Amino acid sequence: MTREDHDAATLALITRYVGQILPCQRDMAAELGSTGTRVNHSIARLQQQGKIRVEGLGNCRLIDVLGVGFTIPRYGNREVATYQAAQPEPVRLESYSCGRCGARNCERHGAAIITTGRAGGWALAAGVR
Numbered sequence: 001m002t003r004e005d006h007d008a009a010t011l012a013l014i015t016r017y018v019g020q021i022l023p024c025q026r027d028m029a030a031e032l033g034s035t036g037t038r039v040n041h042s043i044a045r046l047q048q049q050g051k052i053r054v055e056g057l058g059n060c061r062l063i064d065v066l067g068v069g070f071t072i073p074r075y076g077n078r079e080v081a082t083y084q085a086a087q088p089e090p091v092r093l094e095s096y097s098c099g100r101c102g103a104r105n106c107e108r109h110g111a112a113i114i115t116t117g118r119a120g121g122w123a124l125a126a127g128v129r
Contacts, residue, residue, distance in 0.1 A: 001034070003042075003045075006032070006034060006038060006042050007042045007045055007046055009032055010028070010032065010039060010042040010043065010046065011042075011046055011051060011052070011065070013028060013031060013032060014043075014046075014052065014063055014065055014071065015065050015068055017071050018065055018068050018069040018070065018071055019069055019070070019071070019072070020071065020072060021071070021072045021073070021074050022061065022062075022063060022071040022072065022073065022074070024058075024074070025039050025040060025058075043063075050066065051065070051066060052064060052065050052066065053066065056073060060073050060074075061073055
């Protein structure tokens with residue numbers, strides 16, 4: 001089976017499972033009469049070609065067949081009826097300002113890095129300058 005034929009067969013298999021739990025890579029390979037590595041490469045090529053969009057890895061993999069719908073991921077050994085994509089983490093801003101007076105590039109006290117996450121609290125508690 002050529003690369004293009006394998007990609008087409010993989011896409012057809014994934015499309016058949018839209019709205020259902022996608023089998024693991026090993027089971028997909030058995031259905032196609034192929035290997036898991038070859039299935040994985042086909043999925044990567046289909047994603048590069050813009051035919052599918054993949055989120056997650058392994059049993060948590062969710063595949064969006066563009067224009068058709070989503071497959072449902074499997075988490076461990078239990079089936080999941082619904083899937084909600086994780087919200088992206090907000091951008092963390094960094095401010096290079098003085099920890100004592102708050103002025104930027106303070107020559108009197110020296111600049112300290114303050115971040116908006118856990119690292120910021122740690123830096124303030126440790127007195128990092």
